[in-house]
Amino acid sequence: MNGGLLVEDLTVTVGGRRIVDHVGLEIAQGKAMVVLGESGSGKSVTARAILGLLGRRFSVSGHVTFNGGPLTLGRDVGLVPQDHTAALDPLRRIGAQIGEVLRHHGIVGSRSQAKGRALGLLGLAGVRDAERVARAYPHELSGGLRQRALIAVAVACGPRLLVADEPTSALDVTVQAKVLDLLRGLGTTLLMITHDIGVARLVGDTVAVMSEGRIVEYGEARDVLGLPGHPYTRRLLDAEPRPGVPRGALAGGLA
Template sequence: MPPDPPAATRPAPPVLTVDDLRVAFPGAGEAVRCVSFTLRPGEVLALVGESGAGKSLTARALLGLTPREARVTGTIRLHGQPVTTDDLGHRISLVPQDSLAALSPVHRVGDQLALAALSLDPRLSRREARDSATAALRSVGLDTAQAAAYPHALSGGQRQRAVIAMATLGAPDVLVADEPTTALDPDVRAHILGLLRSTGATVLLVTHDLDVVRGHADRVAVMYGGRIAETGPAAAVLQDPRAPYTAALVGAVPTALTPHRSRLPVVPGDAPAPGEPASGCAFAPRCAYAEDACRTTVPALIRLPGDRELACPVRESV
């Protein structure tokens, strides 16, 4: 038996481990099925897929924010320990998509962050809570004038920076960012994504934008029909997608080399409705590579060289 590698060369243990996560609704089946992944220290893992793939539901299940009627099973561990409600805001926190809905319209931004600081640590004095809020806002580039403003008076990018400041008040180990750059222009989008990276937290980035993945993610996990179809280093997956669904996503995004007015590839058929039962691979009805077994057997994620995983035996050896 070979000796253990030196401690300095061993990979750091994962910050967050998700194993066999499932989210089901009464009468509607499982909208998230058998989802497993890890988050490594300091990395940005992008969770991608079209609407209804299960991305946001997966992210919210990590925080206990699924609808009350949802039945969530599986294991979610933070530094090896089950995530509890006490961890929310302290060790794992949410950066929501809709910053205007996340902020109270009748309270000034700085006051809201001070209240959030007090809720995280009731031992703080009001002055200490306000100082904590001011420091958090400054860390994302917002000044005292913006702290004194109401949310509607800020731009979309400023509001998004404010919710990032709120999410990081408790210095969490993990930030779950659910489509944090929707409706922002490219320059503001890049700034917001840079802020997420600069927090030092490990980030789960939910997005449908492959340009965001290409420019800002370390690894990517691709979801379809409530399951993970492929994972791996972001650059490798986008350059050489193995799962037919990932290839279809990448092929549908125009690049600088795409001829003007050319038609982009379209995958025939429709995506399955969330929770729709599948006897085999959910993508099989739309897949050009599908074989008979694909329609009867649900593919498991198989580990491939290069830190990649693939749920497609047909393409495994390609």
């Protein structure tokens, strides 16, 4: 693969227990992959292992490259975490937090430059009143605006890879759709972690279904979600709420 993210034979163990088992993923440059699975399937651990963010108690092996070279955190990789309440500093204004990222990576040299760039990034993240949001503390904003602020932080340095771990799980359906449209429209290589089949349908070019630390099904989104081949994937699809359709009537009737 000439460009994009390549993960080969990724394995994670903790306390003698293997929680990610020989995972392989490939995302073409500019495309979006969704890793889909239930809570505890190993998908978030996989994402953090790819980024090198697991603690010392975890043993990680395998090979990760991006655009043909080693993947390192910094200007090339942006992370949109799941918990916007924990990821934002409650004692600092939103604009100052974005500006700190810009100055830390040498994108801007002065506070005035950082302020102007922060406003532009908030606008890119779909914030209409960027001036007000930049002056606000996190607790003064809705969940949707806090998540958009995190997206502004994640894309501040123009990353070529964006990793989003359940970025809409705490948002209502209307705000979810807007945030997903925003992430998909950035044109960046995207790795999305989610338990939500609806999110996978909206975002993924490809989908990897994960269960008990293993990839059990992997392919084009329309194939995996339209004609699933693995019983676990069929069970996930069968459990997806559908108006007017009783459980067990989808995906071959598996309960």
